[in-house]
Amino acid sequence: QKTESTYRHQANIDDEVVTMEILDTAGQEDIQQKEGHVRWGDGFVIVYDITDRGSFEEVAPLRSLLEDVKKPKNVPLVLVGNKSDLDHVRQVGTEEGERLAAEMACAFYECSACANEGGAVAEAFHELCREVRRRKAVQGKARRRSSTTHVKQAINKMLTKISS
Numbered sequence: 001q002k003t004e005s006t007y008r009h010q011a012n013i014d015d016e017v018v019t020m021e022i023l024d025t026a027g028q029e030d031i032q033q034k035e036g037h038v039r040w041g042d043g044f045v046i047v048y049d050i051t052d053r054g055s056f057e058e059v060a061p062l063r064s065l066l067e068d069v070k071k072p073k074n075v076p077l078v079l080v081g082n083k084s085d086l087d088h089v090r091q092v093g094t095e096e097g098e099r100l101a102a103e104m105a106c107a108f109y110e111c112s113a114c115a116n117e118g119g120a121v122a123e124a125f126h127e128l129c130r131e132v133r134r135r136k137a138v139q140g141k142a143r144r145r146s147s148t149t150h151v152k153q154a155i156n157k158m159l160t161k162i163s164s
């Protein structure tokens with residue numbers, strides 16, 4: 001049974017301590033629940049499985065939901081293709097992920113929650129934090145003394161291991 005969990009994770013990003021509140025959604029919510037998650041989040045990691053084309057096809061509708069709920073603001077977002085250790089059963093090419101991320105104007109990472117070589121999982125989260133920070137600065141809401149940036153996220157498929 002799919003479950004929803006929350007995590008708190010602290011990281012030092014560009015010499016600033018950031019506390020992330022992470023919501024790992026189960027991906028089976030109804031539309032009201034999904035919208036609630038989207039309202040709650042400051043930033044989003046959308047994760048698909050490179051060995052499952054269906055999961056890749058769920059990205060665009062999710063992105064539309066984010067846009068609809070957050071508009072007129074644009075949404076801090078990163079796109080992650082997970083399970084890069086399973087390259088031999090890959091169904092979604094790296095270039096396809098890159099192209100989709102370019103369309104969505106967001107950063108893209110391929111990574112593996114199991115074999116997290118090069119720390120791509122952490123890098124994806126760190127980049128999301130930077131993006132949230134940039135948007136807040138642009139919106140004139142940057143609070144210089146705040147050492148706690150809450151990055152909240154709602155996604156359909158999520159990495160459960162975060163290491164930095």
Ligand SMILES: Nc1nc2c(ncn2[C@@H]2O[C@H](COP(=O)(O)OP(=O)(O)OP(=O)(O)O)[C@@H](O)[C@H]2O)c(=O)[nH]1
Binds near residue numbers: 003112113156160
């Ligand atoms: N090989 C490989 N397996 C992975 C990777 N990430 C997750 N898995 C496996 O994929 C399965 C699903 O992982 P979950 O983290 O439960 O995926 P989920 O979509 O978040 O599912 P829920 O937590 O039930 O919502 C598990 O058996 C994991 O061990 C990865 O990077 N590589």
